[in-house]
Amino acid sequence: MKLTKILLIILMILFIIYVSVVKHKNSLSLREDFMEYKPNYVFWTGGYDSTFRICELLIIYKVPVQPIYLAYNLDSAKDTDFWVRKNRKQEKNAMDKIKKALFKKFPFTKNLLYNTIFIKENNNHDRYDKAFKELNLWPKKRRIHQYSHLGKISYMMKTYIDIGVLGIHQRKSFVRFLHENLTKEEGNYKLDLNTQHPLHYLKFPLFKKTKKMLCQISKKYFFGNILQLSWSCWFPNKNGSTCGKCPMCIERFNCN
Numbered sequence: 436m437k438l439t440k441i442l443l444i445i446l447m448i449l450f451i452i453y454v455s456v457v458k459h460k461n462s463l464s465l466r467e468d469f470m471e472y473k474p475n476y477v478f479w480t481g482g483y484d485s486t487f488r489i490c491e492l493l494i495i496y497k498v499p500v501q502p503i504y505l506a507y508n509l510d511s512a513k514d515t516d517f518w519v520r521k522n523r524k525q526e527k528n529a530m531d532k533i534k535k536a537l538f539k540k541f542p543f544t545k546n547l548l549y550n551t552i553f554i555k556e557n558n559n560h561d562r563y564d565k566a567f568k569e570l571n572l573w574p575k576k577r578r579i580h581q582y583s584h585l586g587k588i589s590y591m592m593k594t595y596i597d598i599g600v601l602g603i604h605q606r607k608s609f610v611r612f613l614h615e616n617l618t619k620e621e622g623n624y625k626l627d628l629n630t631q632h633p634l635h636y637l638k639f640p641l642f643k644k645t646k647k648m649l650c651q652i653s654k655k656y657f658f659g660n661i662l663q664l665s666w667s668c669w670f671p672n673k674n675g676s677t678c679g680k681c682p683m684c685i686e687r688f689n690c691n
Contacts, residue, residue: 474501476596481529484599486665487649490658493544502551509581520669529666567633572609589636646688
C-alpha cells in the first residue's frame with residue numbers, strides 16, 4: 436500500500452513537471468522560437484516599398500526582420516545641394532507610426548521586428564567607391580548615389596540585405612542591368628555575380644512588381660492601412676505636408 440502511494444506521488448510530480456515544461460514551451464516568444472534563423476535584413480526608409488517588404492516578411496512569412504536605416508545624406512557631398520532629400524524627420528515619424536500600428540494589429544510581430552539599426556555617417560571605402568563608379572549605371576550628374584551607400588554597407592557587412600526596388604523605370608541603365616543579371620532564388624531576386632561585385636549583397640524581392648500589386652497583396656493580408664502610413668515625399672512643404680510634385684509623390688499608389 437505504501438509503495439502504491441509513493442508511485443502515485445511520483446507520477447503526480449512527473450505530470451506536474453510535464454505540464455510546466457509544455458506550458459513554458461508554448462509561452463516562448465516567437466523571437467526565441469526563431470533564434471535558429473538569421474533575421475532578414477531590410478533597408479527601411481518608412482517608404483511605400485520598403486514598408487511593404489517589412490510587413491510581408493513579418494505578417495505573411497512570420498520571420499524575424501532586422502531593419503537598417505541610413506540617417507545621413509546619401510544624395511550629395513553637401514547637405515545644402517538642391518537634390519538632397521528633405522524628409523528625414525517624416526521618414527522617422529512614419530516608421531514609429533508603422534511599428535505602433537503593426538504591434539497593435541498583429542501583436543506577434545513585436546517579437547519578430549528587431550530594433551532598427553541607424554547608420555549615422557558614411558563609411559569610407561575608397562576601393563569600393565571606385566568599383567561602384569566603374570559600373571557606370573547612373574547619370575554622371577549624380578556623382579553620389581544612394582545605391583553606392585546601400586551596396587557599400589551590405590558589402591562591408593558581407594550580409595544580404597533586401598532593397599525596395601520595383602524596376603518600373605525600364606529605360607534606366609540600372610533597371611536594364613538588373614533584368615540581365617538577376618536570378619530568382621527562394622522567392623527573392625539576387626544578382627548572379629561574384630562576391631566582389633559592388634552590388635552583390637543587395638537583394639531585390641519586389642522586382643517586377645508594381646505599387647498597385649503591393650497594395651493588393653497588403654489588402655489581402657489586412658495590412659493595407661499600415662502600408663498607407665508610409666512616407667514617400669522627398670521634398671515636403673514647410674508645414675510638413677507632401678509636395679505632390681516629386682517622383683515619389685507622383686508614383687505613390689493610394690491604398691485606402
